[in-house]
Amino acid sequence: MDLKTKSRYNKILDEVLLDISPSNDEEKEEKILSKKIIEELYNILHKENLMDLIEDIVQVGSTARGTNLKNDYDIDIFVRFKKNIDKEILKETILKIGKKAIENLGGKYQIEYAEHPYISGNIGKYEIDIVPCYKLNWMEKIISSVDRTPLHNEFLINTLKKHPLHNDVRLLKKFLKGLGIYGSDLKSKGFSGYLCELLIIHYGGFINTLINAQRWRIGEKIILNEIYNLYNMDKNSYKFKDFEDPLIVYDPVDLNRNVAAALSRENFCKFIFYSHQFLKNPSKEYFYNYNEKIIERINNRNKGILITLCIRRNSEIVEDIIYPQMEKLQRSINKFLIENDFEIIEYGTYANENICYLSWEFLVGVLPNVYVKVGPPVFSKRGVDSFIKKYERCFIKDCNICAYVDRKYPNIYLLFNDIVSGKLKGKIKYPKYVSPEGATIYENIFVNQYFSIINMNNKKIIKNY
Amino acid sequence: MDLKTKSRYNKILDEVLLDISPSNDEEKEEKILSKKIIEELYNILHKENLMDLIEDIVQVGSTARGTNLKNDYDIDIFVRFKKNIDKEILKETILKIGKKAIENLGGKYQIEYAEHPYISGNIGKYEIDIVPCYKLNWMEKIISSVDRTPLHNEFLINTLKKHPLHNDVRLLKKFLKGLGIYGSDLKSKGFSGYLCELLIIHYGGFINTLINAQRWRIGEKIILNEIYNLYNMDKNSYKFKDFEDPLIVYDPVDLNRNVAAALSRENFCKFIFYSHQFLKNPSKEYFYNYNEKIIERINNRNKGILITLCIRRNSEIVEDIIYPQMEKLQRSINKFLIENDFEIIEYGTYANENICYLSWEFLVGVLPNVYVKVGPPVFSKRGVDSFIKKYERCFIKDCNICAYVDRKYPNIYLLFNDIVSGKLKGKIKYPKYVSPEGATIYENIFVNQYFSIINMNNKKIIKNY
Numbered sequence: 052m053d054l055k056t057k058s059r060y061n062k063i064l065d066e067v068l069l070d071i072s073p074s075n076d077e078e079k080e081e082k083i084l085s086k087k088i089i090e091e092l093y094n095i096l097h098k099e100n101l102m103d104l105i106e107d108i109v110q111v112g113s114t115a116r117g118t119n120l121k122n123d124y125d126i127d128i129f130v131r132f133k134k135n136i137d138k139e140i141l142k143e144t145i146l147k148i149g150k151k152a153i154e155n156l157g158g159k160y161q162i163e164y165a166e167h168p169y170i171s172g173n174i175g176k177y178e179i180d181i182v183p184c185y186k187l188n189w190m191e192k193i194i195s196s197v198d199r200t201p202l203h204n205e206f207l208i209n210t211l212k213k214h215p216l217h218n219d220v221r222l223l224k225k226f227l228k229g230l231g232i233y234g235s236d237l238k239s240k241g242f243s244g245y246l247c248e249l250l251i252i253h254y255g256g257f258i259n260t261l262i263n264a265q266r267w268r269i270g271e272k273i274i275l276n277e278i279y280n281l282y283n284m285d286k287n288s289y290k291f292k293d294f295e296d297p298l299i300v301y302d303p304v305d306l307n308r309n310v311a312a313a314l315s316r317e318n319f320c321k322f323i324f325y326s327h328q329f330l331k332n333p334s335k336e337y338f339y340n341y342n343e344k345i346i347e348r349i350n351n352r353n354k355g356i357l358i359t360l361c362i363r364r365n366s367e368i369v370e371d372i373i374y375p376q377m378e379k380l381q382r383s384i385n386k387f388l389i390e391n392d393f394e395i396i397e398y399g400t401y402a403n404e405n406i407c408y409l410s411w412e413f414l415v416g417v418l419p420n421v422y423v424k425v426g427p428p429v430f431s432k433r434g435v436d437s438f439i440k441k442y443e444r445c446f447i448k449d450c451n452i453c454a455y456v457d458r459k460y461p462n463i464y465l466l467f468n469d470i471v472s473g474k475l476k477g478k479i480k481y482p483k484y485v486s487p488e489g490a491t492i493y494e495n496i497f498v499n500q501y502f503s504i505i506n507m508n509n510k511k512i513i514k515n516y
Numbered sequence: 517m518d519l520k521t522k523s524r525y526n527k528i529l530d531e532v533l534l535d536i537s538p539s540n541d542e543e544k545e546e547k548i549l550s551k552k553i554i555e556e557l558y559n560i561l562h563k564e565n566l567m568d569l570i571e572d573i574v575q576v577g578s579t580a581r582g583t584n585l586k587n588d589y590d591i592d593i594f595v596r597f598k599k600n601i602d603k604e605i606l607k608e609t610i611l612k613i614g615k616k617a618i619e620n621l622g623g624k625y626q627i628e629y630a631e632h633p634y635i636s637g638n639i640g641k642y643e644i645d646i647v648p649c650y651k652l653n654w655m656e657k658i659i660s661s662v663d664r665t666p667l668h669n670e671f672l673i674n675t676l677k678k679h680p681l682h683n684d685v686r687l688l689k690k691f692l693k694g695l696g697i698y699g700s701d702l703k704s705k706g707f708s709g710y711l712c713e714l715l716i717i718h719y720g721g722f723i724n725t726l727i728n729a730q731r732w733r734i735g736e737k738i739i740l741n742e743i744y745n746l747y748n749m750d751k752n753s754y755k756f757k758d759f760e761d762p763l764i765v766y767d768p769v770d771l772n773r774n775v776a777a778a779l780s781r782e783n784f785c786k787f788i789f790y791s792h793q794f795l796k797n798p799s800k801e802y803f804y805n806y807n808e809k810i811i812e813r814i815n816n817r818n819k820g821i822l823i824t825l826c827i828r829r830n831s832e833i834v835e836d837i838i839y840p841q842m843e844k845l846q847r848s849i850n851k852f853l854i855e856n857d858f859e860i861i862e863y864g865t866y867a868n869e870n871i872c873y874l875s876w877e878f879l880v881g882v883l884p885n886v887y888v889k890v891g892p893p894v895f896s897k898r899g900v901d902s903f904i905k906k907y908e909r910c911f912i913k914d915c916n917i918c919a920y921v922d923r924k925y926p927n928i929y930l931l932f933n934d935i936v937s938g939k940l941k942g943k944i945k946y947p948k949y950v951s952p953e954g955a956t957i958y959e960n961i962f963v964n965q966y967f968s969i970i971n972m973n974n975k976k977i978i979k980n981y
Binding site: 267269316353355420422435448450 | 788879886
């Protein structure tokens with residue numbers, strides 16, 4: 052890279068950094084509060100005579116290692132139990148001491164549930180998670196899925212001490228947020244914070260990560276140098292596990308885990324594409340709601356037939372369950388729509404607290420009342436015999452027996468009506484928490500996570516079509 | 517085959533035969549006239565001192581060998597010239613003696629053109645062709661394409677003398693006529709009379725041909741036993757020429773010729789299918805306009821959008837030129853229609869003396885004013901760069917760069933209008949004799965060789981849409 056280009060990047064990146072890095076005051080305040088919480092937890096454990104149960108208490112997460120963005124007020128505290136402690140005692144203990152600690156520091160708490168229950172509390176603007184896990188050594192088999200987290204933290208703190216790339220991590224996170232591909236939850240299907248940190252360490256910086264992504268292909272494998280050192284491994288002899296994912300980044304803490312497992316093909320490709328665009332024409336705008344701007348631009352166009360299914364949702368079911376079920380339902384409906392010759396231009400899902408939206412844009416909504424059913428080739432006598440028994444109006448086209456058949460759904464609203472009336476339960480999989488039975492059908496409306504074409508004046512509820 | 521089944525076939529076949537075989541009187545009358553014509557030709561040659569030019573005069577065709585259908589009043593007379601006679605003298609001579617012979621017998625003549633000109637005349641209800649050719653011996657290289665015909669005739673007469681399968685040939689011809697797949701012209705793309713005769717000889721009869729067709733596959737090769745005898749060949753040593761056709765029947769007169777070359781895949785498959793149907797449920801109806809009944813039955817259905825192009829035709833250009841050009845034009849238009857997202861349900865061509873009809877049935881005629889253009893995958897940097905330069909509203913879908921693009925033809929009539937105005941000359945190939953420039957576009961009309969949906973009250977001429 053020539054100096055001029057480099058300085059062009061640097062100017063932009065410095066401006067972004069100024070905007071996204073926490074201030075010294077912010078960092079200091081956060082450190083003091085974290086320390087206080089840990090001390091308070093130790094106090095309570097002493098008082099309650101529970102110190103024998105635990106190994107230690109550690110702060111983890113990006114705030115702990117200085118890779119967090121400004122205005123990120125998350126503090127994650129992990130209470131590490133001894134390995135021989137029973138799971139029930141672990142649960143009981145974390146609830147008892149977590150509640151007390153938050154209360155003693157003047158905050159409010161609630162109980163959240165992952166693999167184990169944990170305490171989530173608010174103290175001022177800070178959101179504090181107090182999570183139980185077992186203390187493991189390197190290469191030990193995990194007992195609960197969060198046991199890895201303190202080891203991730205340890206690995207990153209040690210590595211970032213040698214290579215102080217904290218700001219590069221922040222830039223990558225902000226860049227991915229701008230593109231709408233940050234977050235490893237099942238709704239976002241993007242890059243996790245931990246993945247950002249590993250990429251920056253591996254490639255030695257933000258711009259280098261973008262440059263290296265330009266030669267990524269589906270199935271790209273990344274093995275950090277630190278892995279070879281940590282495990283005292285020969286580079287050529289160890290056989291790493293195979294994964295089917297578009298990007299494979301081996302977790303230094305657990306070589307059988309792909310840190311990028313949640314990343315979808317599309318988001319993998321988006322990263323490659325927009326990195327390329329940024330490197331060619333660097334601009335601050337990529338870091339700030341760039342995805343919304345793209346969506347707005349591409350949606351400024353003529354539209355096909357728009358249909359949205361609105362399905363009432365149980366708000367207690369979390370997004371990581373709702374989104375996969377919405378997508379599963381939409382895939383199942385898509386298959387049925389395509390079988391019935393309705394061509395899909397675009398589709399998407401979105402859920403707010405109360406409603407799941409499944410939206411489609413179609414090429415056409417009305418088809419002639421006839422279609423050509425293509426049967427087996429004439430050489431397959433048995434297939435042909437059963438075909439002509441089943442269908443009238445048969446004819447030969449090229450080498451196949453075909454028939455003109457009456458179309459079941461010449462109108463797409465008839466099809467959606469059968470979905471919401473429950474008639475298509477056999478052909479479409481109705482998921483447990485996102486069942487389209489009794490859903491409302493809206494015309495001229497498209498809703499998804501990026502962009503909603505909701506014009507309530509144009510809406511029309513289709514019922515008993 | 518059990519006796520009961522056999523007798524069921526026999527009853528039907530006997531009834532059909534009774535209907536399609538020429539009467540004795542008919543055969544006698546035809547024989548007398550043929551003889552008269554040949555005698556008259558010899559007389560003229562004598563008088564004009566032209567006997568030196570020719571070898572002999574022979575009657576050929578199905579009437580000559582007793583495989584013709586009733587009411588087939590075609591008499592084909594071939595005047596065989598000596599091989600050293602100049603082509604110009606051959607032409608001059610045939611016109612002179614042909615005209616005179618027809619006139620002397622009280623008929624009317626006209627000159628027709630194939631590779632050479634020949635005389636076509638009418639005497640009473642008979643249509644007589646007097647054709648010039650060279651007399652060849654077996655395995656001699658042909659000079660003009662009709663030189664094979666007398667050898668075909670000779671081969672068939674000799675073979676049918678040993679195996680009197682004349683009636684089986686008649687049944688096969690009538691069966692194929694009923695199915696609309698008789699005739700080797702470029703419009704019919706079916707079975708020629710000669711092909712019927714060879715198949716019947718090879719399989720030893722009508723029912724056996726139908727049974728054997730049940731195990732035919734694309735590329736079926738048929739080599740008559742007579743070929744091995746005629747050419748004194750070893751069955752395993754001779755390497756027969758390869759052909760790409762669905763059915764390959766080696767011509768005993770010329771082993772480098774496939775007698776079934778004109779047969780289309782579809783008609784090959786139709787024969788297999790309807791043979792199977794007939795063998796399962798024998799019925800006389802297969803022999804009588806069965807194809808029209810099928811077409812009528814399958815056309816009794818809902819229709820999509822119908823459009824017909826009517827193109828004025830020079831009636832001097834023969835069907836064997838017009839049909840391939842119509843089909844070529846339709847294929848070229850189909851390609852362009854599909855590129856523009858118009859889905860074709862059915863299409864077909866038909867020509868009468870003055871007009872070529874190209875017809876289509878479409879799924880829909882109107883599309884939204886937008887489509888998704890799929891570009892190269894994001895890994896192809898150069899492809900992506902040129903794509904985003906060309907299109908606005910780009911986005912990533914799975915691994916490809918895509919764009920929403922304005923549709924050029926949201927309405928199918930706009931597209932057909934550009935065809936008839938000549939604007940699409942670059943994208944569609946306009947054939948010499950079937951040019952759609954200046955053609956008329958009809959809506960709600962479908963015309964093809966089997967079935968015409970012409971309702972002149974519903975017609976609507978689209979102009980300056």
